[in-house]
Amino acid sequence: MSELKILTKRAGLPDSVKIDTYLANDGYKALTKALKEMTPAQVRDEVLKSKLRGRGGAGFATGMKWDFASKNTTKPKFIVCNADEGEPGTFKDRVILKFDPHALLEGMAIAAFAVDADHGYIYIRGEYPEEAQILMDAVKEAEERGYLGKNILGSDLSFTITVHRGAGAYVCGEETALIESLEGSRGQSRIRPPFPVNSGYRKLPTVVNNVESLSCVPHIVLNGGAWFAGIGNPECPGPKLFSISGAVEKPGVYELPMGVPLRELIETAGGMKDGKDFKAAFPGGASSACMDASEIDTGLDFNSLAAIGTMLGSGAVMILDETADMVKAAYVLTRFFDHESCGKCTPCREGLTWVKQVMAGILEGKGTEEDLDLLLDICEQIQGASFCGLGDASVNCVTSTIRKFRGEYLNYINKEPRVRAASGEKS
Amino acid sequence: MSVQELFSDAELKSIQEIASRYEEPGSALMPLLHYVQQIRGYLGEDEMAFIADFLGITRVRAYEVATYYTLYYTKPRGRHTIQVCRNLSCTLAGAEGIVDFLKKELEIEVGGTTADGMFSLVEVECIGSCDKAPAIMIDGDHHGPVTPESLREILNTYRGKP
Numbered sequence: 001m002s003e004l005k006i007l008t009k010r011a012g013l014p015d016s017v018k019i020d021t022y023l024a025n026d027g028y029k030a031l032t033k034a035l036k037e038m039t040p041a042q043v044r045d046e047v048l049k050s051k052l053r054g055r056g057g058a059g060f061a062t063g064m065k066w067d068f069a070s071k072n073t074t075k076p077k078f079i080v081c082n083a084d085e086g087e088p089g090t091f092k093d094r095v096i097l098k099f100d101p102h103a104l105l106e107g108m109a110i111a112a113f114a115v116d117a118d119h120g121y122i123y124i125r126g127e128y129p130e131e132a133q134i135l136m137d138a139v140k141e142a143e144e145r146g147y148l149g150k151n152i153l154g155s156d157l158s159f160t161i162t163v164h165r166g167a168g169a170y171v172c173g174e175e176t177a178l179i180e181s182l183e184g185s186r187g188q189s190r191i192r193p194p195f196p197v198n199s200g201y202r203k204l205p206t207v208v209n210n211v212e213s214l215s216c217v218p219h220i221v222l223n224g225g226a227w228f229a230g231i232g233n234p235e236c237p238g239p240k241l242f243s244i245s246g247a248v249e250k251p252g253v254y255e256l257p258m259g260v261p262l263r264e265l266i267e268t269a270g271g272m273k274d275g276k277d278f279k280a281a282f283p284g285g286a287s288s289a290c291m292d293a294s295e296i297d298t299g300l301d302f303n304s305l306a307a308i309g310t311m312l313g314s315g316a317v318m319i320l321d322e323t324a325d326m327v328k329a330a331y332v333l334t335r336f337f338d339h340e341s342c343g344k345c346t347p348c349r350e351g352l353t354w355v356k357q358v359m360a361g362i363l364e365g366k367g368t369e370e371d372l373d374l375l376l377d378i379c380e381q382i383q384g385a386s387f388c389g390l391g392d393a394s395v396n397c398v399t400s401t402i403r404k405f406r407g408e409y410l411n412y413i414n415k416e417p418r419v420r421a422a423s424g425e426k427s
Numbered sequence: 428m429s430v431q432e433l434f435s436d437a438e439l440k441s442i443q444e445i446a447s448r449y450e451e452p453g454s455a456l457m458p459l460l461h462y463v464q465q466i467r468g469y470l471g472e473d474e475m476a477f478i479a480d481f482l483g484i485t486r487v488r489a490y491e492v493a494t495y496y497t498l499y500y501t502k503p504r505g506r507h508t509i510q511v512c513r514n515l516s517c518t519l520a521g522a523e524g525i526v527d528f529l530k531k532e533l534e535i536e537v538g539g540t541t542a543d544g545m546f547s548l549v550e551v552e553c554i555g556s557c558d559k560a561p562a563i564m565i566d567g568d569h570h571g572p573v574t575p576e577s578l579r580e581i582l583n584t585y586r587g588k589p
Contacts, residue, residue, distance in 0.1 A: 162448055
């Protein structure tokens with residue numbers, strides 16, 4: 001399938017981060033159109049019509065979120081861009097942050113117009129210091145040219161943006177934990193409701209949108225919601241940035257229509273590395289249940305993946321070939337979740353430590369078949385028992401590998417003790 | 428310790444500028460911790476206490492935030508910090524071998540600092556460079572895919588950096 005050039009159309013241009021490059025390539029046209037020709041309700045309506053669903057992972061309808069936010073008249077109101085992409089396997093927002101920062105700023109300014117917001121924050125992960133600087137420079141440029149700041153383009157809209165760096169905590173990608181972190185606390189999730197649109201940053205109405213979602217907005221405003229809804233799977237449409245890594249020839253970010261089959265994404269990424277056979281994929285990062293070879297023709301979109309018991313998440317596709325050890329893979333992901341659990345909810349905090357220990361025992365050759373039932377039992381108790389979705393999703397890697405690759409677990413259980421695994425690592 | 432002993436006038440000015448970006452004093456905490464770490468290399472107790480007092484928040488809050496996030500260091504470390512990603516895409520591409528190589532080459536364990544104070548070595552989770560697996564970060568720079576040979580060269584370039 002040929003790649004799209006919508007969200008990535010400026011990424012390859014020389015000096016793509018500069019406002020002059022942006023302006024010469026349709027930049028800030030959508031904001032101008034929104035401010036001069038449209039009402040906030042019309043902008044929200046186009047976004048609703050586009051059927052855009054949040055690209056950060058949860059897939060909530062962006063237009064609906066904006067509608068909720070517009071109904072709350074408490075002021076001040078905030079737009080927070082979630083640029084904390086921390087889901088293992090995800091590096092797609094980086095393309096926008098690094099090469100097309102003004103697209104994000106324009107999307108945020110349009111969002112501010114649509115919901116009547118007063119200030120914006122970009123919460124960017126601590127591991128991206130270079131991108132944070134690019135964003136700060138872009139904000140300055142946009143302010144100097146009147147695309148951010150007081151009375152933007154002579155309108156009533158006054159809005160600017162503060163770039164805020166995280167410091168390495170996976171859970172801060174969850175919107176309520178992100179808000180806690182933005183307020184200068186440990187990034188731990190809050191119980192919802194209330195949702196951030198009613199009580200977010202400083203307990204004020206706050207729209208939290210992902211980088212890619214916001215970067216879709218200028219295109220929707222310029223070309224119309226119907227145009228966007230005509231790309232890819234009609235039920236959950238649009239262009240999508242996929243991060244593909246692991247056993248493919250050309251790992252990277254590819255822009256393809258929603259619903260592209262996994263097989264075609266792999267082909268776009270140069271095919272399987274060294275001609276090896278495909279064994280499995282985690283289509284939505286570490287949090288998603290794995291797909292096996294029988295599912296390689298499934299479309300990569302919210303609905304098609306949900307239908308086979310996994311999820312699109314942020315579109316972080318990790319590919320494993322025939323040589324991959326699925327037990328080891330599940331262990332590596334469990335170790336990650338155990339390390340990153342924020343510790344607020346007992347099932348996630350304690351449960352993941354147990355899951356990791358049992359998994360390590362299996363890898364060391366000390367496992368029994370009963371351990372597999374024990375693992376599934378602990379996983380069941382973690383799921384649905386945490387404040388945030390991250391806790392729920394943390395054990396998908398374990399349950400799905402036991403379900404689909406039980407034989408590999410049994411190989412460890414029935415064979416001589418092995419030496420590898422947990423030795424020498426920190427907790 | 429008095430303020431004058433902790434920070435120069437120019438540094439104090441930067442601290443005030445960063446704090447002025449936020450209406451909510453607590454929101455300036457993380458940027459200020461980043462700033463102090465950038466100029467001092469790590470977050471000392473006196474510096475954290477000063478920042479907390481300056482913002483009008485409890486000292487324990489500054490400390491709990493500093494110890495919660497992976498990228499804040501509350502102990503002195505080497506001039507350059509090497510972060511090796513150990514998540515799935517990097518593990519599939521041989522991240523364990525990279526850690527083993529660095530441990531041997533630098534003669535330190537994970538979490539340790541070389542005798543000359545040049546490098547600290549830590550393992551981290553996904554750094555968003557999965558397309559360049561196995562990937563590492565040194566200070567703020569991403570490198571990948573790395574091999575033992577390329578690492579030797581990379582380390583040498585940092586040996587010459589401040």
